[in-house]
Each structure stands twice: as C-alpha cells, then as structure tokens.
Amino acid sequence: MIADFASWRSSVGADKHQIRVALRDGDIVGWVFVRGSRNQKAELAHLCVEPSSRRIGVGSALLEAALSICEGRASTLVAGTEEYWTSAHQFLEKVGYQLSPKAADGRRVYSKTIIAPSAGHTQ
Numbered sequence: 001m002i003a004d005f006a007s008w009r010s011s012v013g014a015d016k017h018q019i020r021v022a023l024r025d026g027d028i029v030g031w032v033f034v035r036g037s038r039n040q041k042a043e044l045a046h047l048c049v050e051p052s053s054r055r056i057g058v059g060s061a062l063l064e065a066a067l068s069i070c071e072g073r074a075s076t077l078v079a080g081t082e083e084y085w086t087s088a089h090q091f092l093e094k095v096g097y098q099l100s101p102k103a104a105d106g107r108r109v110y111s112k113t114i115i116a117p118s119a120g121h122t123q
C-alpha cells in the first residue's frame with residue numbers, strides 16, 4: 001500500500017526531506033512528509049489521509065513509513081499540532097506518540113523515539 005513517491009534536498013539546506021504516499025487501488029489516498037533531522041530530531045511536517053480512506057489503517061501505515069525514513073538518521077520523530085486538532089491528538093496517542101508539555105500558545109507537540117530494528121540485539 002505504501003510506495004515511494006519523492007525524495008529531494010531542500011533548496012535552503014542540506015537536510016533531506018522525504019514523502020511517502022499511500023496507494024489504494026492505484027490511487028493516492030494519503031501522504032506523509034518528513035522534514036530532515038536536526039539534533040537527532042526529524043519532523044512530521046504533513047500527514048493526511050483522504051476522508052473516504054480513513055479509519056482503515058492508512059494513517060498508521062504512513063506513520064510506520066515515516067519512522068522507517070528516520071531510522072539511522074534521527075532518534076526522535078516529532079509532530080507539532082494545533083490545539084483544536086483533536087482527532088489528530090487521539091490518533092497520535094493511539095499509535096504511541098508521547099505528548100510533550102504544552103507550549104504557551106496551546107500547540108501540542110507529540111514525539112516518538114525511533115528504535116532501529118536491530119536495537120537491543122547482541123550477537
């Protein structure tokens with residue numbers, strides 16, 4: 001369902017920005033945009049699922065794809081949200097993102113620690 005769509009370098013910096021899209025019956029029904037990492041933090045810049053394809057796991061799959069992008073490049077994926085994005089808050093909490101202390105302007109920032117697949121294994 002998830003396919004590579006684009007990858008490019010920002011015109012203003014060296015950080016890599018990447019997009020993954022979700023395909024359903026060949027149509028793009030969602031996308032995630034990850035902004036390159038600074039200080040081991042990558043930012044979930046955009047995540048959206050087309051309304052008729054919501055609540056069937058597309059958003060969760062796109063977040064998994066975002067985490068895969070970050071593996072080896074960042075230790076934390078951060079998602080900033082507005083105070084009134086209540087469904088996004090419920091979604092992020094459901095998929096295991098931690099709420100940071102609320103900012104003074106009411107924005108909510110969620111984050112997830114990125115664990116590489118091999119982490120914790122010893123030979």
Ligand SMILES: CC(C)(COP(=O)(O)OP(=O)(O)OC[C@H]1O[C@@H](n2cnc3c(N)ncnc32)[C@H](O)[C@@H]1OP(=O)(O)O)[C@@H](O)C(=O)NCCC(=O)NCCS
Nearest residue numbers: 047048049054055056057058059060079087088090091094
């Ligand atoms: C938020 C959004 C990305 C979720 O995408 P999705 O494909 O519907 O998410 P999933 O199907 O993977 O949902 C996983 C779980 O998250 C929770 N969840 C998802 N949408 C929710 C909503 N609107 N209200 C409450 N909980 C929600 C549910 O627990 C859901 O599991 P369930 O359907 O078994 O109950 C989508 O609603 C969207 O594009 N919204 C508009 C843009 C936006 O808010 N982007 C997020 C910015 S961080």
